[in-house]
Amino acid sequence: MKVGLSWLREHVELPADLSEADLDLALNDLGIEVEEIADQRHSVQGALVVGKVLTIEELTEFKKPIRFCTVDVGQANGTGAPQEIVCGARNFAEGDRVVVILPGGVLPGGFAIGARKTYGRNSHGMICSAAELGLSGDHDGIIVLPESVTAQPGDDARPVVGLDDIEVHVTVTPDRGYQMSVRGLARELGHSFKARFTDPGLAPAPGGTAAPAWPVTIQDTQGCDRFAARLVRGIDPTAPTPDWMAKRLLTAGVRTLGLAIDITNYVMLELGQPMHAFDADRITGGLVVRRATEGEKLTTLDGQARVLSAEDMVICDDTGPISLAAVMGGQTSEVVDGTVNVLFEAAHWDPTMVGRTARRHKLFSEAAKRWERGVDRQLCLVAIERAVQLLVEHGGGTAGAEILDLNHPGDPTMISMVATEPSRLIGVDYSVDRIGDLLTEVGCDVAVYDDRVDVITPSWRPDLRQPADLVEEVVRLDGFEHVPSVLPVAPPGNGLTASQRRKRSVGRALAEQGYVEVLSFPFVSAAALSALGLPIDAVRLANPLSDEEPLMRTSLLPPLLTALKRNVGRGQRDVALFEQGLVFLPDLSAGVPPVMGVAGRPDPALWEKANASVPVQPWHVAVVLAGEFERSGWWGPGRAASWSDAVQAARDVLAASAVPDTSISVAAVQQSPWHPGRCAAISVDGVVVGHAGELHPAVCAALDLPKRTCAMELNLDAVPLPGPTPPPVFSTFPPALIDVALVLASEVPAAQVEAALTEGAGPLLESVRLFDVYTSEQLGAGQRSLAYKLTFRAPDRTLTVEEAVAARDAAVAVTAQRFGAVLRGA
Numbered sequence: 001m002k003v004g005l006s007w008l009r010e011h012v013e014l015p016a017d018l019s020e021a022d023l024d025l026a027l028n029d030l031g032i033e034v035e036e037i038a039d040q041r042h043s044v045q046g047a048l049v050v051g052k053v054l055t056i057e058e059l060t061e062f063k064k065p066i067r068f069c070t071v072d073v074g075q076a077n078g079t080g081a082p083q084e085i086v087c088g089a090r091n092f093a094e095g096d097r098v099v100v101i102l103p104g105g106v107l108p109g110g111f112a113i114g115a116r117k118t119y120g121r122n123s124h125g126m127i128c129s130a131a132e133l134g135l136s137g138d139h140d141g142i143i144v145l146p147e148s149v150t151a152q153p154g155d156d157a158r159p160v161v162g163l164d165d166i167e168v169h170v171t172v173t174p175d176r177g178y179q180m181s182v183r184g185l186a187r188e189l190g191h192s193f194k195a196r197f198t199d200p201g202l203a204p205a206p207g208g209t210a211a212p213a214w215p216v217t218i219q220d221t222q223g224c225d226r227f228a229a230r231l232v233r234g235i236d237p238t239a240p241t242p243d244w245m246a247k248r249l250l251t252a253g254v255r256t257l258g259l260a261i262d263i264t265n266y267v268m269l270e271l272g273q274p275m276h277a278f279d280a281d282r283i284t285g286g287l288v289v290r291r292a293t294e295g296e297k298l299t300t301l302d303g304q305a306r307v308l309s310a311e312d313m314v315i316c317d318d319t320g321p322i323s324l325a326a327v328m329g330g331q332t333s334e335v336v337d338g339t340v341n342v343l344f345e346a347a348h349w350d351p352t353m354v355g356r357t358a359r360r361h362k363l364f365s366e367a368a369k370r371w372e373r374g375v376d377r378q379l380c381l382v383a384i385e386r387a388v389q390l391l392v393e394h395g396g397g398t399a400g401a402e403i404l405d406l407n408h409p410g411d412p413t414m415i416s417m418v419a420t421e422p423s424r425l426i427g428v429d430y431s432v433d434r435i436g437d438l439l440t441e442v443g444c445d446v447a448v449y450d451d452r453v454d455v456i457t458p459s460w461r462p463d464l465r466q467p468a469d470l471v472e473e474v475v476r477l478d479g480f481e482h483v484p485s486v487l488p489v490a491p492p493g494n495g496l497t498a499s500q501r502r503k504r505s506v507g508r509a510l511a512e513q514g515y516v517e518v519l520s521f522p523f524v525s526a527a528a529l530s531a532l533g534l535p536i537d538a539v540r541l542a543n544p545l546s547d548e549e550p551l552m553r554t555s556l557l558p559p560l561l562t563a564l565k566r567n568v569g570r571g572q573r574d575v576a577l578f579e580q581g582l583v584f585l586p587d588l589s590a591g592v593p594p595v596m597g598v599a600g601r602p603d604p605a606l607w608e609k610a611n612a613s614v615p616v617q618p619w620h621v622a623v624v625l626a627g628e629f630e631r632s633g634w635w636g637p638g639r640a641a642s643w644s645d646a647v648q649a650a651r652d653v654l655a656a657s658a659v660p661d662t663s664i665s666v667a668a669v670q671q672s673p674w675h676p677g678r679c680a681a682i683s684v685d686g687v688v689v690g691h692a693g694e695l696h697p698a699v700c701a702a703l704d705l706p707k708r709t710c711a712m713e714l715n716l717d718a719v720p721l722p723g724p725t726p727p728p729v730f731s732t733f734p735p736a737l738i739d740v741a742l743v744l745a746s747e748v749p750a751a752q753v754e755a756a757l758t759e760g761a762g763p764l765l766e767s768v769r770l771f772d773v774y775t776s777e778q779l780g781a782g783q784r785s786l787a788y789k790l791t792f793r794a795p796d797r798t799l800t801v802e803e804a805v806a807a808r809d810a811a812v813a814v815t816a817q818r819f820g821a822v823l824r825g826a
Contacts, residue, residue: 001172001180003269004165004251011186013195020166026192031476032179033171040163040251043134046105046113048158049076050151051083051127053096059119065090068121073100074154077124086123091141099128099143099157108134133161135250146240162247175463177373181272184460191441191477201271201376201460205385208405214343215286221408223313224289224325226348228380229404230388231280233341235260235397242394254366260335260342263390265366272460273346273375273383274367276323278333280341285318289325289347296321300328300363312357313349326354327361327368340397344387348377351462374462381405413457417467419450422474428482430474438477439470498721499619502657503580506621506716509656510649515578515623520559522581523549528558531702533672539584539615552584552615556622556713557673564624565705573706574627576641578649580716585616620690622713623649626706643678646692646712650682653714658722659684662758666751673699674711682714690714731795735766736804740812741787741824743779748819750786757788760814764799764807766791785824 005023008014015022020037027034051071059066067089070082077083083100092098101107102125103115111132115124126132129142143161145151151160158164170185178184183200190197213229241249241262249256254265264275292308298321299305306324308314313325322333326349335342355372358364381403388399419432436448443458457464464470475483496504507517525548526536538551553559560579567575593613596602602610625641632638647666654664669681671691679693692712700709742753750770757768772787779785790811792804815821 001185002167002169002252003182003185004162004248005168006165007182007248007270008168008186008189011182011200012190012193012197014189014193015195023166023168026189027168027170029480030188030192031173032185032188033173035169035171036167037169038167040134040165040167041158043108044101044105044158044163047076047102048105048128048133048156048163049073049100049102050145050149050153050155050157050160051098051100052153053092053094053098054082056094059121062119064088066119068119069127071098071100071127072153073102074152076154077102083124084122085125085127086118086121087127087142089127089129089142092127092144097145097149097151097153099133099145099161101126101128107132130161130250130255133163135161135163135253146243146246148240148243160243160247162251165251167251172373174373177370177375177462178272178460180370180373181268182270183272200386201379201382203382203386205381206403207381208407209401209403211402212404213400213402214280214283214404216404216406217286217288218406218408219288219290220313223291223350223353224347225350225408225410226377226380227289227404227406228346228384229343230384231341231343231400231402232388232391232395232397233280233400235340235342235391235395237338237340239395245390245394258335258337259395260339260391263387264344266390267383267387268366268370271379271383271386272370273379274326274370275383275387276329276345276367277335277387278322278329278343278345279335279339280343281339282333283317283322283343288316290314290316292321298322298324299331300324301331301334302328302363303331306361306363309357309360311353312360313353315345324357324361324363325349326371327357327363328365342391342397344384344391346380346383346387348375348380351375376460377409378459413462413465415455415457415464415467415470417453417455417470419452421467422471425468425471426475426483427486428475428478428484430478434478435474438474441477442473502716502722503619505656506653507578507580509652510578510621510623513576513649513652514629515576515649518560518563518577518579520556520563520579520581521545521549522553522559522584524551524553524558525549526551528562529554531673532557532561532699533696534558537586537588539586554583554585556581556583556620557624557711560622560624561703561705561709561711564626564709565703568626568706574629574631576623576625576629578621578623580619580621582617583620585618587613587615618715618717620713620715621653623711625649625710626708640708641710642708643675643680643692643694643710646694646710647680647682649712650690650692650714653716654682654684654719657716657719658725659719662755664751665749665755667749672696682712684719687718689716689718729795731793733794733796733798736792736799736801738790738792738804738808739771739787740790740808741772741774741785742812742815742821743783743785743824744815744819744821746775746782746784748821753786753815753819753821754788756815756818757790757811760811761790761792761807762810764792764794764803765811766793787824 024034024037051073054070054072057068059068067087069085069087071085073083101113103113105113113126127142149160172179187197213231216227218224218227239259241256241259245266246256252269256262260277264277268274291310292312292314294310296308297305314321315323315325323329349371351372351374354368358368392399422430422435432448435453436446439446439455445456447454529536534555538554541550544550556579564575564577590613594606594609625645628638629641629645630639663685665683666680669679670676671679673696674693675696679691681688682690682692690713695709695711700707754768769789771789774785792799792807
């Protein structure tokens with residue numbers, strides 16, 4: 001909402017010495033977001049003058065129309081000679097008065113104007129549009145001054161175009177539609193400065209007459225509960241918009257389109273009541289206000305042919321729809337250059353209907369913006385009277401004596417609030433009398449009791465619906481500065497849950513190992529699941545963001561691999577990514593979920609059936625790797641990522657989840673989408689919780705991934721949550737280090753050998769680590785050597801050589817008994 005301060009002063013007695021800073025502070029204290037408060041007198045620097053176009057030469061040798069003009073700028077250029085200017089606009093003619101900025105001037109945005117040669121001609125200055133002066137976003141043409149403007153060539157153009165005011169630009173929150181008007185903003189400033197406010201919405205207006213201004217029928221009183229209209233006959237179609245009105249519209253960013261239309265826009269800005277002007281001679285028969293028929297068509301004022309929905313409201317005559325109600329009028333009944341009889345309409349429409357219609361047709365007109373935020377239904381006749389007076393005064397004609405007012409009022413909103421509620425919520429002691437005074441200032445009818453306050457809200461405040469809204473008004477008008485800035489006391493509790501701590505620990509552990517976290521959309525295509533060999537029986541969205549990805553992921557790998565492919569495609573050859581998130585596993589036996597209404601709480605049986613159809617949603621963690629895992633450089637060669645890094649990532653995740661090494665086992669398996677010989681199942685206490693390894697070459701080829709891409713995915717919900725972590729036990733005695741190399745069959749997993757060594761060595765074994773794997777012809781076919789480093793230590797003494805060797809021999813004996821292992825070299 002943009003408005004000049006001079007317009008606001010017409011309705012509220014603001015201090016004469018009001019500064020921009022004080023105005024900004026007052027608006028912010030009222031909860032109004034200020035975009036900008038700009039003194040327009042300083043927005044354009046240099047000479048901005050009125051000019052008269054003397055000659056126009058059309059330059060036809062260029063791809064776009066170009067005009068070479070001579071413009072009389074009086075003595076503003078110091079010589080009195082005509083100014084030569086090149087211009088591309090087409091909406092002016094010889095004899096028109098325009099706005100010219102001379103060389104040396106600077107337009108808003110720091111655009112400096114100079115004398116230069118362009119299109120083969122010398123151009124000294126610029127003929128300006130409203131957009132170039134920062135008055136609006138209209139780039140369609142330059143400003144042509146109307147005949148009512150008395151300024152002569154060479155005069156300062158700032159007061160002519162409205163650059164002599166202070167522009168107030170605010171953003172209105174969706175619940176405060178009344179602020180989208182001069183009336184609403186002036187009322188708010190009256191609250192802030194305790195200044196006298198004159199409400200233009202209370203101006204006298206005649207009521208409806210027995211004979212209507214036009215025959216109108218309302219078929220849907222829920223969508224339109226009030227409709228007013230009045231006819232003005234015999235206006236002068238050539239009557240210009242008065243200069244003062246055009247300047248205010250320009251300041252507000254509204255184009256001038258002709259007197260009748262400009263008046264409707266002016267009244268909308270002043271009162272907040274959107275209106276529409278019909279050419280009465282182009283209406284056939286009586287008007288009907290109804291819901292549209294599905295598939296009906298209407299060409300709106302912007303020239304777009306729109307297919308209507310059954311939820312849209314329309315105004316129709318005998319030919320069909322002539323206006324998309326509350327949003328935009330139609331071309332067949334619009335006011336045109338020759339219009340002499342104007343029918344003004346002011347109605348009250350359902351905000352929900354208007355909002356949905358505007359979004360359905362992507363047509364966010366100024367009227368629709370106000371309607372969906374709420375408009376005072378008592379303004380209809382006041383707005384009609386104001387528009388008729390302005391049109392008769394400036395366009396001639398005769399106002400019809402007949403006034404239409406079809407009114408279907410609802411019950412006023414009554415709110416009862418406990419008297420202590422504002423003090424309880426805000427922490428400031430508000431007396432019940434103070435509460436009553438503040439709410440009365442808002443415009444409410446208030447009845448004050450010892451224990452409660454009963455309020456009937458004003459018609460212009462549809463946002464006041466419950467006690468919390470009244471509390472907000474009390475604290476807002478009393479002043480936010482009176483609210484103490486005290487941090488609330490944190491409620492007692494145990495901090496993060498065990499699950500939350502695990503998620504953080506897992507993310508931190510992977511990040512420390514060089515993985516980068518990504519957040520992917522949980523939507524996948526059937527082709528992506530199929531390419532990984534995953535089942536395509538997934539939850540299908542009824543209204544997906546993309547028709548190409550209508551399914552919910554059953555694994556983190558499809559979107560994670562897509563992220564890896566995108567990074568590789570953009571030149572990142574060495575990539576290590578991880579993600580934590582939910583996957584969605586449907587229960588195919590659950591059936592179709594029931595349809596539940598919103599009229600009330602569903603019965604328990606229906607609720608239970610609905611919950612049974614919700615898919616299981618476990619929390620997973622996954623990593624993907626490609627390229628070098630250890631970077632190469634001047635320090636030496638790097639190392640390519642391999643299946644072992646994916647397995648180690650699983651171990652890191654489980655370690656961060658406080659799972660002891662003795663509970664983790666890794667075994668070779670065949671599982672899609674991994675390579676059949678380079679895939680491991682990760683188990684915790686014998687339960688498989690995920691898989692890790694190198695992806696199948698066919699998968700890499702199908703998804704256009706780098707060769708030997710590796711991946712890991714674990715179901716963290718299947719991993720027991722960590723309990724209290726016991727403190728580590730340290731021994732101050734020296735360790736005994738013994739290496740053993742065992743020869744055994746190649747198919748025996750190293751993890752099982754490690755478990756056997758641990759079991760056989762007993763409590764003296766502190767750690768066991770595999771440090772070498774060796775194969776050769778000397779060992780024999782199908783045989784390999786696994787070398788382990790065993791660390792023995794006692795907590796209370798230094799071990800003897802005999803004790804350490806005995807523990808070593810016991811460990812080897814178990815592996816020999818279980819796997820037929822023999823000591824290498826024995």
